[in-house]
Amino acid sequence: MISRLSAISFNTFREAVRDRVLYNLILFALLLVASAPLFGEISIGLEKIILVNVGLSAISLFGIIIAIFIGIGLVSKEIEKKTLYTILSRPVRRWEFIAGKYLGLLMTLVVNAAFMTLGFYLALIVISRGLGKDDAVLLVGIYFIILEFFIVTAITLLFSSFSTPIFAAIFAFALFVIGTFAEDLRNFAALSTGLTKWLATVAVYLVPNFASLNVISQVAHAQPVSGQLILFNTLYALLYSAAATAGAVLIFERRNLK
């Protein structure tokens, strides 16, 4: 089982790395990170804050775009090219196919994030003339961005398991946007009553909570992130993405591929 999963994952990773769109996005993200010191030039004393905000936002946004645009094609491309039938005719179970695809894309995103982080830290060294103790907290921000990728990849896979690529992209992106406003939804639920409260509370738990994973502003101001938050955010991202991937497996298991 492990060997089948890793074979699918590595293939997915290799395929994604060969994708030209992926390279363009990485190049664009790196350019953005590299030009961050220039943004700092126009606002005195804010170079580092602007660099952190722009750099981490770029890592997050481009990672999410990559996750969605590659994620939507993971299942449909295999069906379109009829390669799925070859894969499933071998001793590969459908859930292994989905889990392998998920892990492969996640691997791609983590490697991308690692390269972008490298570029980001280089830019940071250039403008700060070295790294300080406070800069370690930025890694927590990047770690939370990777946790975002866990969830976005899982929900994209969930939508692509039953929908066309374009709709899967729209659904996944819409859910991402709603998820960034999850705290507003929670505040709304807390202050409403009756049926509205009930519906809003259900929505709070159904929608992925990206708001708590976004600590970019906090780390830009060198404010520490508590260990408990790191622990529970990790737990949340793992469990939510497991639930979404299980949903994708459930749908894919019942899907008629003939």
Next chain:
Amino acid sequence: MKDHLSSRLAALLLVAAFTGSIFALHQVDRVRGQQATLEELLYIPSGKTLKRLSLGYSGLLADIYWTRAVQYFGQKHHEEALRYDLLYPLLDITTDLDPHLIVAYEFGSVFLSQKPPEGAGQPDKAVALVEKGIRANPDYWRLYFTLGYIHYFDRKDYKAAEQAFEKGSEHPQALSWMKVMAATMAQHAGEPATAMEIWKRLYETAQDGMIRENALQHMAALRVDQDIPELERRIASYRQLAGHLPSSWYELIRAGIVPGVPQDPTGTPYKLMPDGTVQVENPDVLPFITEGLPPGWKKTKHR
């Protein structure tokens, strides 16, 4: 058979992981605290910057910020907080994002101007907000009424209130009573009848139920504040006549000093105390009264 098994396992995993994610989210909320979102907004305190970042969706963003302002106010009000530090920045950002969001000026200024714990106790900031609203919406004469109201009640600046009503009355669409209000302000500022007139106009013109209810409560409070000194004056005159304090309202009725058992605006009889003072039966239902409160009375926490 194996397919069924993996489907069942996937379903089981879905339920277990989703339930676990709810638990984890609860813990995340606990660690971050209720106010995380609201306090984070101060990292971008400029509405103008936010407007540029909103890529043209500033109206939508203004609605989100307005909702946050209302939620923030609601939460602080519920806690009976004495500080509302984020209220003005939230309203300022909202109105920078959408300068024509009249509701933010009208409600927001009332939230800001009322004394804590009813409001933020920042009438000067409330004035700044309404004046910003007038600059952005010169055709909306009702903002002058709001401005006059804040000057009159919260800043006690009767001259400024008169000027606000006067300026508003010059607007071609303004209702005629704005002119009357300005004149009343010039001659009878500080008198209860003037305050009653403002609340009456607010009650008549407001479309929102909450504002109307608030105006009704203020009118009731004004009546109580007028009734109680008057009743205590009559009790004192009875004491001079009879040589002792009355033990019940019926003694005063028999003496022809009051026509019947006096009642507060909710229809509940006033309480005649053994020391000759008068109190209301339930101060909680008359939140703005300043007379007739039992000694040491503290307001019951909001439900």
